[in-house]
Amino acid sequence: MKIVKIIAIILLVAFVGIQFVPVNRNQSEGVPKTDFMLVNDVPNDIKNKLQVSCYDCHSNNTKYPWYNKVQPVAWFLEEHIKEGKAELNFNEWDALSSRRKVSKLRSMIKQIESGEMPLGSYTFIHKDAKFSEEETQQLVEYIENLKDSL
Amino acid sequence: MKNIKMSAIVMLLLAVSFTNAQEKGKMNHNHDKMMNMKSEAILSDYFSLKDALVADDSKKAAEAGSKLAASLKAFDKSNYTAGEQKELTDIIEDATEHAEHIAKSEIGHQREHFKTLSKDITDMVAMTGTKNTLYEQFCPMYDKGSAWLSTKEEVRNPYYGSKMLKCGKVQKTIQ
Numbered sequence: 001m002k003i004v005k006i007i008a009i010i011l012l013v014a015f016v017g018i019q020f021v022p023v024n025r026n027q028s029e030g031v032p033k034t035d036f037m038l039v040n041d042v043p044n045d046i047k048n049k050l051q052v053s054c055y056d057c058h059s060n061n062t063k064y065p066w067y068n069k070v071q072p073v074a075w076f077l078e079e080h081i082k083e084g085k086a087e088l089n090f091n092e093w094d095a096l097s098s099r100r101k102v103s104k105l106r107s108m109i110k111q112i113e114s115g116e117m118p119l120g121s122y123t124f125i126h127k128d129a130k131f132s133e134e135e136t137q138q139l140v141e142y143i144e145n146l147k148d149s150l
Numbered sequence: 151m152k153n154i155k156m157s158a159i160v161m162l163l164l165a166v167s168f169t170n171a172q173e174k175g176k177m178n179h180n181h182d183k184m185m186n187m188k189s190e191a192i193l194s195d196y197f198s199l200k201d202a203l204v205a206d207d208s209k210k211a212a213e214a215g216s217k218l219a220a221s222l223k224a225f226d227k228s229n230y231t232a233g234e235q236k237e238l239t240d241i242i243e244d245a246t247e248h249a250e251h252i253a254k255s256e257i258g259h260q261r262e263h264f265k266t267l268s269k270d271i272t273d274m275v276a277m278t279g280t281k282n283t284l285y286e287q288f289c290p291m292y293d294k295g296s297a298w299l300s301t302k303e304e305v306r307n308p309y310y311g312s313k314m315l316k317c318g319k320v321q322k323t324i325q
Contacts, residue, residue: 097240099240099241099244099270100240100243100244102266103244103247103248103266106262106265106266107262110262
């Protein structure tokens, strides 16, 4: 019994302790001129959908709910954001060449159509990030058109 | 005696600088050859990737993908004009990303990435040229029509593998 108590105390101390480890939050001032929404003519509903479902991990600004500020959840999240931004950063869209844009748009379509994006672990918490069938269709159609216009 | 010594030294110096010059010439020659070899290395990795996809072998395709990513990174553009270098950098950056994804995904994904990768490699060959005859082949069924490169004229489909091995046709011969 004593051992259980000691372990519990150690875990609690560790849990409190890691809250003091500083993290770099994915947050920045303003939206750069290269942003996807600024350089493309994006209809409002699609703009909204992208912001809610994609921008948390694919831009320089994440909206952090309180539980994402608690460790170790925050670490797990930072990893995802880092990976997400490496694949695609909407804020830096216009810095890409046409070839790269077409390539990224094609991958977006595949990821959305197959339901791989947004990630299940993300929509599990962010219910509003999920795409309905209709939204998927709308979004894919928009991206297809954009791809063909490049 | 002094004269002989002097001329011996002069001779020696001459001999040294001569062999030096020759070495340099040789090195330049090697350098040219190396550059050609580098675009050929990219192609050879691309073809082993294609063959792995034809054989429905995801593991081999992944290995070929990471080899291809490495040979793309090793490509030396210094022999090209500034404009060409810019274009090649763009192509290689894009192709590397697809090759890296192929190295870590399952076969369906590998084939998706192979489509864009094939476009990149085709554009690269248009600039670098190649010593072999290549065939640009086309399958109208996969993802609204997709092309790839092959060293052989007979069609072996990398997008469907055994499911539709012979689907497609030669649309262009590259020499």
